Amino acid sequence: MIRKLQAVALDCADPVRLAEFYAGLLGGRVVADPEEPQWVEVHGFEGTPLAFQRADGYRPPAWPDQERPQQLHLDFDVDDLDAEEERALALGATVLERTDQIRPGANWRVYADPAGHPFCLCVH
Template sequence: MTVSKSTVLVLDSSDPEPLARFYATLLGGTVEPAAGDPDLLLVSSPTGIVLGIQRDLGQAPPSWPRPEDSQQAHLRILVAPDALDEAEREAITLGARPVAAELDGTRLDRRSAVRRCTDPAGHAFVIAAVPGVPAT
């Protein structure tokens, strides 16, 4: 018998409350403390838990997009193709910072179906246009 499992991506943050509120607002969700762990907040959307934010007083933002560094991991937020620009504006209004990434020395085309950003604590995320994702 396979044990039932669930997973959640957890981001470290020296100040988890504002970061959790950023993602809850961006994803249309809510923030709740994790049972039994006072340093972990869970961001839930109408479809379930989507992200954890954990207090780590020593957390330092990733250095991506420097060419010598890897982004290690990132969130991919999926939106309908016709909602990409609006979703990017919403994220930036909430405190996200757009990332001017380059590939092979060539600046990425703004008409791309992917917009690269960092959250207020410096974690990488992208907003990606995906056909079939319902528009709101």
């Protein structure tokens, strides 16, 4: 029987850079093993730890193009969508879709992290 989800791992070209982005976004800390530079984790926030793995020839997803699909995305609960968007953008995120502006009543927005992985900020 599986006890728990240990981590969610994302492929990328620069695991340290991506870990730093998510550590800043989530208030976590980067955990890196100098003996294993291909793998970096972020711990110290509520939820499942995130891990970042160097992938040679990494190509980011192209939102919403299915030729290079997202494969997965992360959703984060927030209290203040505008404030958290500002913080995410300052850390290096880019807006992919202002869902709340094109879908009346939508309570989420879609972004890309610095490696191109989509994630959503959602008002719970």
